[in-house]
Amino acid sequence: MKPIIYSLLALLLLVSLSCRKTYEAPVPYDFTNLPGSGQFGTAVRSVTEGVYTVSNGASEFGDQVALKWTYLHNGADTSYYLSVFTGKDAAYFNLEGTPQTDSLVLGGYWRKLVNDQIGLVQLTLRVKHQGKLQLYKGKLASGDTMVIDGLYGDKNSSLSHPITFTYNRPLNPRPFSIMAHRSGGRTSDLLPASENSVEIIKLASRLGATGIEVDVRYTKDGVPILYHDNTLNLRLIQKNGLTGPVENYTYQQLSTFVRLINGEKIPTLEEAMETVVNNTALNFVWLDTKYIGPMDKVQAIQQKYRQKALQMGRDLRIIIGLPSTEAVDSYKALANKENTPILCELDTALTRSLGARIWAPRWTLGPQTAEVQAMKADGLTVFVWTLDEPEFIREFIGQNQFDGILSNYSPVVAFYHYTEQP
Amino acid sequence: MLPLRLQTIRWVVLFLLLSLTAQAQRIPSARRQRRLQAIEADSLIDTRRGPYTLVVTAGGGLSYYSTHLGVPQTIDEPHLSRFGTPSSLRVMWYPDHRLRVGLETGWTTMYSYRGKVAGDNTHVYVSAVPILVVFSMPLGWLTGTDRSVARRMAITAGTGLYVNHSRLDYQGTVMSNTNSLGWMAAASYTYPIGRRFRIAGELKWFDAVAVENAAFTAELQLVWRAFSW
Amino acid sequence: MATIQHLYTSRTLFRRLGWSALLIGLTQSGIAQSRAVWPLQPGIYFPQAPLPGTWRKSVGVVFTTTPPELTEEIRVSVPAIDFNVQRGLSKNFFLTGRFQTQFVQSNIGLGFRWVKPFTNRLFMSAGYDITGWLGALQIKDVFSSQAFGVETFPNVSVGYKLTRDLRFTFRTEAIIDLYYRSQVGNLAVEYNRRAVNGVAFTFMLEQPFYHQRHVSVGIRGAYSNFNWQLWSLFDTFDRNLFYPQLIFGFIL
Numbered sequence: 001m002k003p004i005i006y007s008l009l010a011l012l013l014l015v016s017l018s019c020r021k022t023y024e025a026p027v028p029y030d031f032t033n034l035p036g037s038g039q040f041g042t043a044v045r046s047v048t049e050g051v052y053t054v055s056n057g058a059s060e061f062g063d064q065v066a067l068k069w070t071y072l073h074n075g076a077d078t079s080y081y082l083s084v085f086t087g088k089d090a091a092y093f094n095l096e097g098t099p100q101t102d103s104l105v106l107g108g109y110w111r112k113l114v115n116d117q118i119g120l121v122q123l124t125l126r127v128k129h130q131g132k133l134q135l136y137k138g139k140l141a142s143g144d145t146m147v148i149d150g151l152y153g154d155k156n157s158s159l160s161h162p163i164t165f166t167y168n169r170p171l172n173p174r175p176f177s178i179m180a181h182r183s184g185g186r187t188s189d190l191l192p193a194s195e196n197s198v199e200i201i202k203l204a205s206r207l208g209a210t211g212i213e214v215d216v217r218y219t220k221d222g223v224p225i226l227y228h229d230n231t232l233n234l235r236l237i238q239k240n241g242l243t244g245p246v247e248n249y250t251y252q253q254l255s256t257f258v259r260l261i262n263g264e265k266i267p268t269l270e271e272a273m274e275t276v277v278n279n280t281a282l283n284f285v286w287l288d289t290k291y292i293g294p295m296d297k298v299q300a301i302q303q304k305y306r307q308k309a310l311q312m313g314r315d316l317r318i319i320i321g322l323p324s325t326e327a328v329d330s331y332k333a334l335a336n337k338e339n340t341p342i343l344c345e346l347d348t349a350l351t352r353s354l355g356a357r358i359w360a361p362r363w364t365l366g367p368q369t370a371e372v373q374a375m376k377a378d379g380l381t382v383f384v385w386t387l388d389e390p391e392f393i394r395e396f397i398g399q400n401q402f403d404g405i406l407s408n409y410s411p412v413v414a415f416y417h418y419t420e421q422p
Numbered sequence: 423m424l425p426l427r428l429q430t431i432r433w434v435v436l437f438l439l440l441s442l443t444a445q446a447q448r449i450p451s452a453r454r455q456r457r458l459q460a461i462e463a464d465s466l467i468d469t470r471r472g473p474y475t476l477v478v479t480a481g482g483g484l485s486y487y488s489t490h491l492g493v494p495q496t497i498d499e500p501h502l503s504r505f506g507t508p509s510s511l512r513v514m515w516y517p518d519h520r521l522r523v524g525l526e527t528g529w530t531t532m533y534s535y536r537g538k539v540a541g542d543n544t545h546v547y548v549s550a551v552p553i554l555v556v557f558s559m560p561l562g563w564l565t566g567t568d569r570s571v572a573r574r575m576a577i578t579a580g581t582g583l584y585v586n587h588s589r590l591d592y593q594g595t596v597m598s599n600t601n602s603l604g605w606m607a608a609a610s611y612t613y614p615i616g617r618r619f620r621i622a623g624e625l626k627w628f629d630a631v632a633v634e635n636a637a638f639t640a641e642l643q644l645v646w647r648a649f650s651w
Numbered sequence: 652m653a654t655i656q657h658l659y660t661s662r663t664l665f666r667r668l669g670w671s672a673l674l675i676g677l678t679q680s681g682i683a684q685s686r687a688v689w690p691l692q693p694g695i696y697f698p699q700a701p702l703p704g705t706w707r708k709s710v711g712v713v714f715t716t717t718p719p720e721l722t723e724e725i726r727v728s729v730p731a732i733d734f735n736v737q738r739g740l741s742k743n744f745f746l747t748g749r750f751q752t753q754f755v756q757s758n759i760g761l762g763f764r765w766v767k768p769f770t771n772r773l774f775m776s777a778g779y780d781i782t783g784w785l786g787a788l789q790i791k792d793v794f795s796s797q798a799f800g801v802e803t804f805p806n807v808s809v810g811y812k813l814t815r816d817l818r819f820t821f822r823t824e825a826i827i828d829l830y831y832r833s834q835v836g837n838l839a840v841e842y843n844r845r846a847v848n849g850v851a852f853t854f855m856l857e858q859p860f861y862h863q864r865h866v867s868v869g870i871r872g873a874y875s876n877f878n879w880q881l882w883s884l885f886d887t888f889d890r891n892l893f894y895p896q897l898i899f900g901f902i903l
Contacts, residue, residue: 234633240494243600253590253592258494365794366835392885517862518861519860521860603728
C-alpha cells in the first residue's frame with residue numbers, strides 16, 4: 001500500500017511541476033494566392049455574401065454565420081478570400097477559391113481564437129432549386145437558396161465532419177468600423193502572423209477588420225516603428241539576449257538582431273502604411289501614440305499616406321490616437337496641426353477642447369449612453385476599445401450607439417455586426 | 423530546458439527524503455531533547471527561546487547557462503559561451519528552529535555570443551542580478567550532532583526579481599536592463615572552520631522565468647555567523 | 652499518462668535513474684516510520700483535525716504570479732492577505748474558512764475536511780470548499796466595473812510527517828465554476844454554468860519557525876482558465892493558464 005501511495009504522490013508532484021503549457025496553432029493549409037478571382041467573379045462573390053444558418057456543424061460553430069469576401073492587392077494582381085465569422089469561440093474561416101473546373105469549391109482553414117483549435121475546411125457552392133440541391137454554376141434564379149456545404153477537419157484529422165450553411169439574409173448594411181487591435185490581433189491569440197507586423201496587416205481584412213490600430217514608437221535614431229510593449233521581451237520577439245526599451249536601439253540594430261515571434265522584422269511605420277495603402281482594402285488606420293516626444297514625424301507620415309491614398313482614389317482615414325496627457329502635449333506642440341486628424345481617449349471635455357473628431361473611451365467604463373449621445377450630437381464619431389469579451393461585444397453592438405469597436409477579436413465583432421438585424 | 427529542471431528538482435527531493443529517512447530512524451540525542459520538547463508546543467508551555475543568529479554568506483564560482491540559447495540567424499560565424507563566474511551574497515536569519523529566511527543577491531553571467539554581420543563584429547553579453555527572498559532548511563535538525571552530514575547539508579529555495587542586463591556591441595554599444603520574476607533552488611554542504619566561520623559548497627539553479635534565462639552554478643562560500651541574540 | 656510514457660521512453664539513462672531513485676526514496680521514507688505517537692502540532696494545510704471544539708487560525712500572504720497571456724510584459728507577483736480559520740467538530744472532521752483580500756477584490760470560502768489517518772505519520776483528507784469572490788473598480792477614464800462569482804473546490808490532501816517538527820502536505824483540487832457575473836456601466840454579462848475550470852496542486856511545509864511560532868510555507872500551482880484575482884482583465888482565453896502561488900502564513 002505504502003509504495004503505491006508514495007509513487008502516486010511522486011507522480012503527481014512531477015506532473016504538476018510540468019508548469020506552463022505551450023499552446024500552438026499552426027495553419028494547416030497552404031494558400032495558393034492565385035491572382036484573379038478564378039470562377040469566383042463579382043457576381044458569384046456578391047451572391048455568396050450574407051448571413052447563413054448552420055445545420056451540420058452548428059455544435060462547433062454556432063447556429064448562424066456571416067460570410068464576407070475580402071481582397072488583397074499584390075501589384076497589379078488581386079487575390080480574393082472568403083471569410084466566415086461565427087458566434088462561437090471567436091471562430092473564423094479563411095478560404096480561397098480553388099482552381100476546380102466542374103464546381104465552385106473553396107479551400108482553407110478554420111480557427112478558434114479563444115483556444116488553439118484549428119483545422120482544414122473545404123466547401124462547395126450549391127443551390128437549392130425547387131427543393132433540389134444542385135451544384136451552383138453562377139446563376140441564381142428567383143426562389144433559389146444558396147447552400148454552401150462540405151467537410152471540415154481538426155488538428156488531428158483530415159476533412160471528416162460535415163458542415164452546411166444555408167443562406168438566410170444579407171449582411172447588416174449599417175456602416176460600422178471594425179478595428180483590429182495591434183494591426184490585426186494579439187500574438188497571444190496564436191494568429192499566423194505576429195502582432196504589429198506587415199504580415200498581420202495583410203491578414204486583418206480576412207479577420208473581419210475594416211480598419212487597424214497600430215502601435216507607434218521611435219527607435220534611438222528617430223525611426224517610427226510598430227511595437228506595442230515598453231521593452232523587448234519574449235512575448236513579442238524571438239530570444240536574442242537583448243533587453244530593455246526598444247527606444248535604446250537604432251533601427252539598424254533592431255533590424256539585424258530582432259525578429260518578431262513568427263520571424264518577421266519589426267516594421268517601420270512607413271512600411272506598414274505602404275502595406276495598408278498598396279495591398280489592403282482597409283479604410284481606417286489608428287496610429288496609437290506609444291512614444292513620448294515630438295509627433296512631427298508621425299504627422300508627416302500621416303499626411304503623406306493620406307495624400308497617396310487620395311491619389312489612388314481611396315478614402316483612407318489615418319488618425320493619430322492620443323491616449324495620454326503626454327500625447328496631448330505632443331499634439332499641441334505640432335505646427336499646422338489643424339489638418340491632422342486625431343482621436344482622443346481621454347474625457348469628453350478634453351476631446352472637445354482639442355477639436356478631435358473621434359472620441360474613444362475604454363469599454364470598461366460601460367456604454368456611457370448620455371456622454372456618447374452628446375458627443376454624437378456634436379458630430380463626433382465614437383469608438384470603444386479594447387473590447388474582446390464576446391458577450392459584451394454583442395451587447396455593445398446591440399446598443400447601436402457606437403460607430404465602431406476596437407478589438408483583438410475582430411471576427412467576433414464582425415459576426416455580431418453583420419448578423420445584427422435593424 | 424524543462425527536463426533538465428525536473429531532473430534537478432527530482433534529485434534534490436530524493437536527497438531530502440533519503441536524509442530524512444535516515445534521521446527518522448535515529449533516537450534523538452539528549453542535546454536535542456529540549457528542542458524537541460519546544461516544538462511540541464501543544465503539550466508544553468515553554469517561554470524560553472533558543473538563540474537567533476544573523477548569518478552572512480558570500481561566495482563565487484562557476485556557472486553554466488542551462489536553457490535554450492537565442493542567437494539571431496543574421497549573425498555569421500557565431501561563437502557562444504555558456505560559462506560565467508557568478509558571485510552571491512546572502513543574509514539569513516537563523517531562528518531557533520529548522521527554517522531560515524533571508525535575502526540573496528549577487529551577479530551571474532548568463533551567456534554571451536559574438537559573430538559578424540556584413541563584416542562588422544558583434545557581441546552580445548547577458549547577465550543577471552538576482553534579488554530574492556530565500557528560505558533554507560538543514561536536512562538534519564532535531565537529531566545528530568554538528569558533525570553529522572545531514573546537519574551540514576541544507577536545501578534553499580527562493581523567489582523574487584532578476585535584473586537582467588544585456589550589452590550589445592554592434593554599431594555602437596547599448597546596455598539595457600529588464601526585470602523578470604524568477605526563482606532559485608540550491609543544495610549546500612557547510613563545514614565549520616571556526617566558532618563564527620564556516621565554508622560551504624553550494625550547487626544552485628537560477629531561473630529568471632520571464633526572460634527564460636537559467637543557469638546552474640557551483641559556488642564556494644564563506645559563511646559568517648555575524649550576530650547572535 | 653503522458654508522464655508515465657515519458658518515464659519509460661526516455662533515452663537518457665540518467666533521467667531514468669532520477670525517476671527510479673525518487674520513487675525508491677519516497678518509498679523508503681515511508682517504510683522508515685516509527686511507531687511512536689507524535690504530538691498534534693499547529694497546522695492549516697496538514698490533514699489532521701483540530702481537537703474537537705477548538706479553533707485553528709492563521710494569517711499570511713499569498714503571492715500570485717500573473718500569466719503573460721493576460722498581463723503581457725507586466726509580469727508581477729500580486730500579494731493578497733490570507734486568513735484561515737478551522738474548527739474541529741470531531742476527531743476526524745473539521746470545518747474550514749478562508750478569506751483572501753486585495754481590498755478592491757476579495758474572496759471568502761467555507762468548507763469541510765474529513766480526515767483518515769493511515770499511520771502515525773501518514774494522513775489523508777477529503778474536502779469540499781465553496782468560495783465567493785467580489786471585485787469592484789471605479790477609476791476615472793479607466794474602470795466602472797464590478798464582478799462577482801462562485802467557485803467550488805473538491806480537494807484531497809495527503810500529509811506526511813517527515814520528522815517530528817516538519818510536516819509535508821500535498822493537496823490537489825479541482826476548480827469548478829458555478830456562477831459568474833460582471834458589469835460595466837449598466838451592461839452585465841452572466842454565466843450560470845457548471846464547468847470544470849482547472850486543477851490546482853499545493854505543496855506545503857508546516858513547521859515551527861521561531862520560538863513557538865509555527866508557519867506554513869509552500870507553493871500552489873493552479874492550471875485554470877479563470878482566476879478571480881484577474882477578473883478585471885476579462886480573460887477570453889479558453890485555455891488553462893498557469894498561476895503559480897507562493898503561500899506564507901503564521902499559524903496563530
